[in-house]
Amino acid sequence: MSFLNSIMLFGTAAVAVPIIIHLLNRRKFKKVTWAAMKFIKLSVEQNQRRMQLEDLLLLLLRCALLALLAFALARPALKTSGTDVLGQTKVTAVVVLDNSYSMDLRGLDKKSAFQKARAAAKEAINAMPSGSYVSVLLASDRVQEKDSIISPTRALSQAHEVIDRAKVSHHATDLYPAVDRAVEILKGRAALRKEIYIITDGQASGWQQQGEIRKLIDENRDDIRVYILRVGEAKPPANYAITGLDVASGLTPVDHPLRFDVTVANHAAHSATNMIVGLYLDGGKNPVDKVMIPSVKPGATRTVPLYARFAKVGYHSVRASFDQPERFDSLEADNQNLLVVRAVREVRVLLVDGDTEARDPREHESYFLKLALAPVADHYVKVDVTPPADFARNVLNRYAAVALANVERLTPSQISALKEFLRQGGGLLVYPGDRVDVNFYNNELFEKHVLLPSPWGEAVGDAEQDDVYTLFQPGGYEHPITAPWNNRDFGQLDDVRTFRHLKLEKQPAVSSVKEAGPVKVVLRYATARDAEDSLGDPAIMERDWGAGRVFQFSSTADTAWSDFAVRASSVVPVLYRILGNVQAQGDAGLNLRVGESFLHPLAPHQSNQQGRVVAPGLAQTNRLSAEVLRDRPVLQFKGTHRAGLYEFTLDGDERATLFAVQPDQRESDLHKVNDSELPSAATLIHWEADTDLKEQVQKARVGAEYWLVILLVVLAMVAFETYLAQKFSQSK
Amino acid sequence: MDVEHAADLLDPEAIARADALGLHARYVVEGYMAGEHKSPYRGFAIEFAQHREYSPGDDVRHIDWKVNARTDRLFIKQYEQETNYVANILLDGSESMTYGSGRHTKLQYGKMIAAVLSYLILHQRDAVALGIFDEGMRDYAPRSNSRATLHTLMGRLAAFEGEQATDIARNLHDMALQTTRKGIFILISDFFDEEEAVMEGIQHLRFGGHEVIVFHTLDPFELEFPFNGLVEFDGLEKFPKILTRPAEIRRTYQREIESFQRRVREGCEKNGVHYVRVDTSKPLARVLSDYLSFRLRTAKGKQH
Known part of the structure; x- marks a missing residue:
């Protein structure tokens, strides 16, 4: 037996109220000077026992009534009750939807892991009894708060909408912050059944803090039920990534050959051979330099130099990219790397x-x-x-x-x-x-x-x-x-x-x-x-x-x-x-990692200045208003969830500034975690389109809340008390 | 009955001294004197003694028509014991009698009964002795048939205040021993005492050849017990206090008090004693006329 609103248990102190009223009432009486005492004495003697019993019965009833009321308000729940006589108790759940960029991988059925994850999330929500509350956390190595539902909502259709709108980010995966957040959300809720659904492709990097996650789940296993829904391919496909792009020369003068170091990583199970990497300037279609890498061993990286020359002073974008990556790589985001550099005269x-x-x-x-x-x-x-x-x-x-x-x-x-x-x-x-x-x-x-x-x-x-x-x-x-x-x-x-x-x-x-x-x-x-x-x-x-x-x-x-x-x-x-x-x-x-904020400092008098940012692949423009950071006005853009070249324009100045956002390189390693490494306290489900999630989840939803029953008992007792009080007060 | 005697009783000073008592006595008596032909006191003398000349106001039924036929004068029949009887009025003046829920306490009501009866009896030329007792005899006016005694009696009655416990039986025994001449004992009490002992006292009086009339005086609240809520009953006559919810014991109480009355009445009847239950909320006139007419009927029955 546990209480979902245990503070109300203090209400049981209200049992003292009828006792106090009883005692106070005994001090409040009329006084009558009386002659025929003998007959009162006789009558009292005949009735005393019954009256005392009646008094005691009413007192007990009233005390019990208040105690039960406090008990009901404390929302008692029995976890082991296997019956659903009272109807399925509602659930408060947090759906943690992995939207790291490995979720973009498509399987043989041409569906991405993220599409499957969305379907699994919706099924999990549909399997909840009506009246349930749900949070949806878009999670990679952080919780993408703006696109999530943090505070659990009863509007399950809203949760569906959020899931429909959700997009894959270019963040890496680290599920610990999201699981931690989910536990924190549920701990603040008074509910009998608390569930967390972690819907992920099971990428090993997501479980890099698996010890912490396991500890978190173990500590709350009595309170919170955790489901891990694995979606996507069981075996990782070959993945190659450009994990680094660096101006090796240091300085970037115009009209001088500049050396750029490009680092390539092989996350596949076999050696990569004859990969061609090209260097592209300022969005050009043709590479200014390219190099063939004869071989990269599995799990190894290789850094190769590529050369370029800037003709003009100012900002340039530099892109290192695989040549025709779609032939051998199914994860797009890490097949290129971007850099914004400023070319100088001297x-x-x-x-x-x-x-x-x-x-x-x-x-x-x-x-x-x-x-x-x-x-x-x-x-x-x-x-x-x-x-x-x-x-x-x-x-x-x-x-x-x-x-x-x-x-x-x-x-x-x-x-x-x-x-x-x-x-x-x-x-x-x-x-x-x-x-x-x-x-x-x-x-x-x-x-x-x-x-x-x-x-x-x-x-x-x-x-x-x-x-x-x-x-x-x-x-x-x-x-x-x-x-x-x-x-x-x-x-x-x-x-x-x-x-x-x-x-x-x-x-x-x-x-x-x-x-x-x-x-x-x-x-x-x-x-x-x-x-x-x-x-x-x-x-x-x-x-x-x-x-x-x-x-x-x-x-x-x-x-x-x-x-x-x-x-x-x-x-x-x-x-x-x-x-x-x-x-x-x-x-x-100008060179950020996904998730890092873009900052444009402003002069103190520009506190009303505005700007706009256009993100890669997204048509809409993000408006920025000046805010104060460390006592200085700045324009800040936080939505760098996807890698690519962003365009920033200050209002009143039509020249756009570029800034590059790099994907998180940790995500390129597509190795999956083994089932046995996942927290054993959680229920693991390999989700496919034909999985009957509802059946599996409902089996575990034991337990019931009893406040309604107790409240009905209290009502019955109120009626009984009224009847008894009336009956007892009748003359005998 | 003489108007001047009535006027005596109605003396303003006497009324003032005798509290409201005199007024009530006057009211009761006047009622009978003014229009009621069945004069209440007539019934007390039940055996013929002598004739006297008719005077206005006498009941025409008492005119001896035979004498009238013979003498052509109007004579009234008078009865033998008229002056021979001594009415011993014993009023219970114990503290329990001081209870009253309405206008009068039982004691006041008892005083009124005593006063009116004294008035009536004296006017009938019988003798009255008045005793007010509690544990012992507190005040005793020896018998007298002088109408002037009425003042004294009323003064005594008015002056008395009950504050002691009661012992009816003891007083009855005392009286039985002291009174050798046969008479009527009128006992006015609530009988909140040991019933059996009281009955023995009454029996003692009856063995002495006395006629006994009991006016069992009770307050309506004592009969109905109409209290509600939590009540502390503070007992008169040093009874310990009782805290109870009277509504819840009302029926038991009523049963008890009824059976008490029944026992008293049955005890009285068994001993050939007239039992009159007096409810202090009822007009005294009604109570007395009811009883006196009853007495008259039974006396007539005896005569024939």
Whole structure:
């Protein structure tokens, strides 16, 4: 026996009411002075027992009546009752409809898993007794709230409509958030029968948190019945995906060949051979470059370079795509990958050199840095060198990045000029050296202004010792800047020798400065052989600051402490990717993953500005109104549920901006979860069009609510009480 | 009957002293004197004694037509015991008699009965002795046939207030022992006492050769018990309080009180005692005329 509205059980305290009334009544009586006491005494003696019994009976009846009323209002339910004498008790159910993009896969019957899932969902709803409540959650790796019914509704036709309107998203699957949400919804409901229907293709990635899901289902198994309805093909078809598209060159100047790295994944059970991948610019039908990949092993990825050249300054869309994928791949969404990039005419960098006293410029601190950035005279990277005393606010806005190389200290006005420069989206590179006032950097730039990602620590190594050095980490590059080096074809970083460096460390993020963003490690040193730490000291760290980014190096810009500056094959791509990263930082909002919001910042006076977004493959235009985010007005678009190229237009400015949305690559792996891995507390049903879901579900719908019966008993008792009270009060 | 005697009774001072009692006595008596030919007191003397001359207002039925035929004068027959009888009126003045739901308490009503009977008896030239008792004899006016006694009697009656418990039997025994001369005992009481003991007392009186008339005086509420709701009955005569819902025991009560009356009546009848049930809500005139006419009938029956 359980109570669906157990708070009403406190109402049983109302049994005290008749007792109190009884006691109070006994204190309220008329007084009569009487002579014929003898006869009253006789009469009372004859009737006392009966009257007491009658009193007691009425009192008990009244108490029982109130207790039963409270009991009925608490909605008692018996789960084990197998009878449906009282009619099928209504159900409160949550239908979790998997709309991740693997659901788009078509089976042999040409029907997609999602079409089947929709039919299964409707059947589940139709199998519910009338008066039931239902929620419909469109779920991938999140609950798509806008297109779902969150609060359970009795209007089952509304649920049908939502299911009819539902579309496959390009999100990956992770059913935990949806199941968690479903449990949360049901926990808040007072109902006897609570059910969750998880309708999914059983893709393994959807159950990546299967431990959590199992725990959730187990914890609530007494309360909530869970059905897993598997739809679609039992065995996954072959699937190949383009999982990455990256500007390997870093910078994107016009009229220069640019290298794009395209990563291809083979999720099929056999090797893929002779796949052709093409690179398309600005929506063009013909590829500007294509490459044939001879072979990719099952479960492996392969990164190949493709080259393109931009003719015009401005935004371009780049698409990497399989050639005629429909011949070998039935899942469309991951057969292409999109990128929006901004092509530039030139990139200007200012090097602030703290050591320019030597007559030979080769001994200047910035000599090799300049050479690395602009190896020839007429290069698209323009480098200016200045001594620390000369750099000032008014010139900074011409540059994309500023590098401080062995600069002893900065004046307050220089610091504030750098901060303004970062706020506008500039890049700052900071190198140590023997002239650097470590305390100044730590106190002012790290502690006070929180510009640096890390304080300078103790010095490690001796610059004079040529045979004792540290190398960069040989692999496992996590930062996007260094990630291409994970592919050995791209080159290698672990031949750079560093003789001396200042320790950098990642400190817990406590920042009082609003503009200071999170800290990341770009590159680390290799771990010493006898070191217990699995991670070496950071060699380069970065921190977002304002709209810009600060890179902090642990060793010198020249060759005093390290030979990095002269290892052209390492230092040039690293620096270009850093500069490209700074530049892309401003355009980062143009390349999103599905589900990420598109943000267009507005000036403070534009709080009434509006805009519109046209999504790929959808005719309708989404209107955007300014909203305030972190104290600044922005236009925000949250509906990036499908991959593709979106078009954003600001009202009053007819030039459209493009932004690309990538599908979630995790979804490309179509491997299915085994039935035995699914939570055993849930009922598993392999749904086909001829499955009699109703029969299977109804068998489990045992239990009944008893409030109506009890209420009828209470009514009968009220009538009986009235009759008895009347009868008892008759004269005897 | 003399008008001046009536006027005596109607003396305003006497009325004031005797509370409402005198007024009622006057009303009752007047009613009979004014138009009623069956004068109520006539029935008390049941054996012929002598003649006296007719005076206006006398019942013409009492004119001795034989004498009239002989003498051509009007004489009224008078009866033998008229002055020989002593009426001992015993009024129960216990606290239980002070209950009254209407205009009068039982005691007031009993006082009225006593007053009216005294008036009637004295006017008939019989002697009246009046005793008011509870546990013991509280007030006793020895017998007298002087009409002037009426004032005293009424004063005494009016002054008495009941506040003690009752012991009827003891008083009856006492009276039976004290009264040697045969007479009429008129007992006015609610008989809320030990019934058997009371009956023994009455028997004692009867053994003494006395005639006994019982006026069993009860309040209508005591007969009907019309209370509702929860009521605490505070007992007179130191009876403990009882809290009950009277509506639920009404029938039992009524049964009990009826059987009580029946027992008293049957006890009386068995001992040759006239039993008169008095409902204090009924007009006194009606009660007395009913009884007196009954008495007259039975007396006549005895005469023939």
